[in-house]
Amino acid sequence: GENVEQHPSTLSVQEGDSAVIKCTYSDSASNYFPWYKQELGKRPQLIIDIRSNVGEKKDQRIAVTLNKTAKHFSLHITETQPEDSAVYFCAASWGDSNYQLIWGAGTKLIIKP
Amino acid sequence: NAGVMQNPRHLVRRRGQEARLRCSPMKGHSHVYWYRQLPEEGLKFMVYLQKENIIDESGMPKERFSAEFPKEGPSILRIQQVVRGDSAAYFCASSSWTSGGRSYEQYFGPGTRLTVT
Numbered sequence: 337g338e339n340v341e342q343h344p345s346t347l348s349v350q351e352g353d354s355a356v357i358k359c360t361y362s363d364s365a366s367n368y369f370p371w372y373k374q375e376l377g378k379r380p381q382l383i384i385d386i387r388s389n390v391g392e393k394k395d396q397r398i399a400v401t402l403n404k405t406a407k408h409f410s411l412h413i414t415e416t417q418p419e420d421s422a423v424y425f426c427a428a429s430w431g432d433s434n435y436q437l438i439w440g441a442g443t444k445l446i447i448k449p
Numbered sequence: 450n451a452g453v454m455q456n457p458r459h460l461v462r463r464r465g466q467e468a469r470l471r472c473s474p475m476k477g478h479s480h481v482y483w484y485r486q487l488p489e490e491g492l493k494f495m496v497y498l499q500k501e502n503i504i505d506e507s508g509m510p511k512e513r514f515s516a517e518f519p520k521e522g523p524s525i526l527r528i529q530q531v532v533r534g535d536s537a538a539y540f541c542a543s544s545s546w547t548s549g550g551r552s553y554e555q556y557f558g559p560g561t562r563l564t565v566t
Contacts, residue, residue: 372557379558379559380492380540380557381557382554436482436494436505437555439491439492441491
């Protein structure tokens with residue numbers, strides 16, 4: 337079946353450095369790619385998303401890039417801060433129905449002071 | 450505009466009892482998704498519903514679990530004869546569908562933490 341692979345499973349970076357999380361997907365019909373952040377004990381929250389007609393999208397310190405040919409997309413966080421510590425999930429829309437998402441397994445991001 | 454609401458937030462059940470989890474989607478949203486999350490693990494898709502219809506229940510165990518999203522009222526995830534392995538956080542999410550048929554982001558509720566003793 338279709339799947340989304342996410343790497344790394346754990347990422348530890350020094351405060352102020354950049355963090356990059358990568359995902360690959362298998363369904364060539366996927367056209368919507370959101371990223372969610374989940375803090376400990378909280379709900380997942382959408383932080384940024386990108387659609388297949390765009391190669392890059394930025395929102396302050398967060399950016400997402402998409403390479404449709406290679407079927408991978410990445411989350412970039414610059415100037416990391418302690419509050420960036422969380423689990424991050426990527427997802428890809430399932431086929432052309434757009435109603436469902438296929439989820440990555442998550443990346444635990446640890447920001448070291 | 451109120452967000453996705455779930456209740457109860459915490460639910461304790463003894464083995465063999467029934468658990469009912471409720472989810473009220475955001476206003477204007479007609480798609481509801483249920484996910485299960487074990488501690489330190491990812492989101493596991495369970496079921497996707499639209500009003501009065503189950504669209505995809507491929508992630509839901511065939512026995513003891515059921516879900517509904519009636520014309521009026523919240524979506525309900527029902528777990529009969531709970532076992533210790535059912536202990537988890539259950540999240541629901543809702544989304545809308547634009548007239549252009551494009552996908553829309555899923556907004557999550559705060560979750561229900563089910564503990565089976």
